[in-house]
Amino acid sequence: MAYSGWHEYGELKRRKQDAQRAALARGAGGDSHRQIFAGVVLYVNGYLTMTTLEELKRAVLVRGAVVRDHLSSATTHIIAEQMTDSKVRSLRKPVVRPEWLLESINQDRLLDWTQFRLFTGAAPGQRSLLASLRSHGVGVGAGAGAGAGAGLGETADVDGMDPELGDDPSDAESAFGDDDEHAHLANTLGPERTIAAAPAGSAASGPQHPHKRWNPDIMPPGQKPRTLDLTDPFVRNNIATAPGFLKRYFAASRLHHLSIWKAELGLLASRHMRLHGKRPDHPPAAAPFRTIMHVDMDCFFASVALRSRPDLVNTPVVIAHSSGLAPAASAAGVDAQMAGSSGGRYAAKPTPSNAASATTADGQPAFKSTSEIASCNYAARACGIANGSFLGGALKLAPNLVVLPYDFASIDACSKALYRVLLEHADFVQAVSCDEAYIDVTLQVKRRVEAAVAQSGGALLVDDDGHADTDDEAEDDFGDDLLLPVRRRASKSRKRGGASRDGVGSGGKLSQTGQAMCAQIATEIAEDLRAKIRDATGGCIASIGIGCSMLLARIATKRAKPNGVFLLRPASAREHVEALGIRDLPGVGHVLASKCAEHGLKTCGDVARMPLPDVQRILGDKVGATLHQFAQGIDARSLENKERQSIGAEVTWGIRFQTQNQVAAFMDDFCQEIYGRAVRAGVRGKHITVKAKKRLYEGEPPKFLGHGHCADFSRSVRLAKCVDSKDKLLAEAMKLLNEIDIPPVDLRGVGLHLRQLEFVDGRGVPRAAPLAGGQRVLQFPTAPTSMPTLLAAAASSSLEAPAPSTPMKRVSHADRLLRTPTSSGGAGKRKRFGALGSPAALGSEPDVRGGAPGFFSPRKPRGADLEAAAHARARIKAMFGVDVDEIDPSVVPALPPDIRKELEEAGLIGTLAAAGAKRAADDSGDDGAASPSARREKRQRGALKRELDDMHLLPTASQIDPEVLRALPPDIRRELETQMQIQRSNRDREMRMQRQQQQQQAASAAAGASIDAADAQKQESGRKLRPQLPLFAGVCDHDAVLGLLSGWLDEDMPRECAPNQSALGEIRDYLVALVDAGHPDRAWSVLRMLSRRVGLGDGDGATSNSGGHRTSTTRADKGKGKPDWAGSFCELFDDVNACVERTTGAGFWPWWRK
């Protein structure tokens, strides 16, 4: 779901940091300090940008805080600058921004940490804890009860901030702007509101004057949520409850169009490639000429529109829905009760023409539009406008801005025209989007260069060991080559390594002349294409980047724009790339970029120079490895058009429901839409996923009818069969949506996706995957023709394999040859491993540049293990300049899948994930079925399968004799296993739901039917992976529960009062739930702790299993517990024990009764 609330991201961050540095400076030094942080146990997560950990530590230590280098149950607060919502939730502890410490130091008093919460709309663990326990009048410390003054027990009222904050209306606006999705935290939904409803408890109630702008998450009080006037006709007609909403919405959605077009063009390209027998890989001889272009239209939507408005080419123009003139959102439908902000200003009327003036009739600007700009011309960009910005902001930047409407039909036509040109002239086309594609023109370059050389004479290729190539100068001149920069290292390593050759023999290296010619010819081709595209599109301009890899081509395009061509030579490539910001690398968005920034990584050079493992620690294994390579200008991907793996739809705009019926009615339409799309796309799905967005604050978001800041949820089912009607889809979707269980008013977005696709022909008959991408399917050499449908779920219980598999009739003979089974099971693995080890294999296979999988080599005879091995080795050597055995294991994740697969199968590298093992299992298990006489078998299979289906009898794993299972044909066995897995998953689902219900009941009973508590419960169980364990106060971790209870005892036992009854009830319900969930041992452990604390001993010597659990941290009450506490414990024990006896047939031993 798209999200464009980042308009002010950078500025906000910068402003925050300035203030923070100042605060820290003030806070350091001095020798006697008030111990304002006494009792605070900190864990600092991640990196700090405004100070060092050491500096911060020093400052807080002298003021009484404890800083640990690890997270423990004693931790009271986690300090972090950045963390995903889900991580925050999973920690189940207060996660607070460092400003809390800094500002507390600044003011020399402990401020309320809740004012410095790291933003997460849903921190159910924390909130549920508060909502339930606190509403019992139970004071409880954070974590293990070490809360002291800063603990949760002293949580202040969120609304109880310094009123001063609200007094200056300009602050709110100027600091955060209307665009900030976070600007409404004060209205945050959920149990925090329960807290907020309580009287403000603390005098230290939040940050005061100087740095009130730091926190983009907290909106000053004195501000009511903007509300939507549902009686406004315009609103009524445009929200999701309006008749015909979906059709109108999708028809008007640019992003929907982009997605549709991309899918279409992907199919178009792959079909074209298949029909013309084109593949992205070349005979090894072509490798040195490898030339990839990235073609991208300049400001595409705008260009299309400007074709009919040549008068406007030099004025700022944008494409958007709104003219920006009509009544601002705040003036119609949305009632903006912003403190101090005047009501909406009405523009006179939109200009009738296409082009609208940016000022209203009375000359007053009305820069409020939240309409998004799809595309803006370069004149507009010069004003600072960018694709995706809000129109309102753009109008501020360029008051003379002209807004033109979408013309989807024309855009579509231009896009098709573009692709016609590309398909006709390129060796291979990978569709990227309606205005963009990668093309491979290697063969053309080669042909033309060779022709030119034939005429003029001169050497084109240079042998690796050839004349001018041995000295350093030659290597330095390498830069004029179009080849990958790795070639250079290949050459060096060859020298170091002595005799071994890298297998790039037949291609050789391009001579200087060759290199120059390549560059010139490639540029000519590009210019030629641009002219053709301009003509074909009626004047739209394409820019083209050229390189020897997709990456370099892509990067070159940035330089080429606008209206140009840029060829990135490998020699300059590394330098060029390293100078770029990491944000310029494909795959790096604002999140990764800011993660990097936290570690001081700004440019690609920074990343390239950092040791790979460090990069991976920051970014993850695969992303880290990939980007580390990208940052060096290395990219081994090859072009392909990938086959569809899923289909679905989402709506996150205009979702405003009041009732379940409205939701249901919408879902009906929605499923209709999606089912229709699936039919049209010729797919059916077994695996259904529903997504939903839940708003995190009350009131309207900045974007008109937008979703605002939300929590995302998803639920999925795997069905035994594909859904084959809209109504079945609807039924499943509603189940899932209900499971997610979001109140209709809170719903802000819905999505529905199908996976595990079966491809179906026009008459609904399943057929083989249409080879849309070709490659993926081709990589399974074991004759998919014989793989039964059953293989949708692989034996290894992964269901990731392509779902269908009746024979693939449409696979050409040539394709069949390519699918020569070079890999078929574990034996082959070992064999090939041996072959690879043989020095004789080295260099026996010429290099294939740019990542052509060995499987595709047409010259490779079937089963030629040795050659395959050599091939893999040669290819790696060519690409990375090192021998396979020298490969740093941590770059493995960055290898393109095909190469990785090849290496894994060859046993040269460890499998990255399950893929290798799974495939091996498939292969070996499938050998029998792969025989040519599959027909009869297939019929049997079909019959058996049908029988199974008809019986609707899916035996459980335990019900099937393993012997019987083994005796079945492999595919039938797999089928059964699939069924069992589905069944198992469904059983789990039911258990989960049961538990969830229990929890909700328990929670709402305990919290006095507080909706918020139930809601928090829902979120907790509905959020993270539906915990398999029951929750106590939103907490599932056993130690955390013990800590919580211990803290409760610490607080309440000394008070000389009886234990709070509802708290007891909650504990009882939790323990019962534990027992029901099959964890009596945990219940036992809890009981034991409680009994010890109330003075009844801990029953050592009892038969219980649970041994040395951590007990309490502080033992406030050393003597015997009060009698009423002990009595309460006994009752509790009996209740729980009754349940234990019921479920296990034997109870705990009430040791204290003797």
Added chain:
DNA sequence: ATCCTCCCCTAC
């Protein structure tokens, strides 16, 4: 370890 689900992120 590996699987699997529920996210998150990115690109156009």
Added chain:
DNA sequence: TAAGGTAGGGGAGGAT
């Protein structure tokens, strides 16, 4: 007024 869709890579972390 406004039309913040979609598909795929990937990671975290619980279950097994």
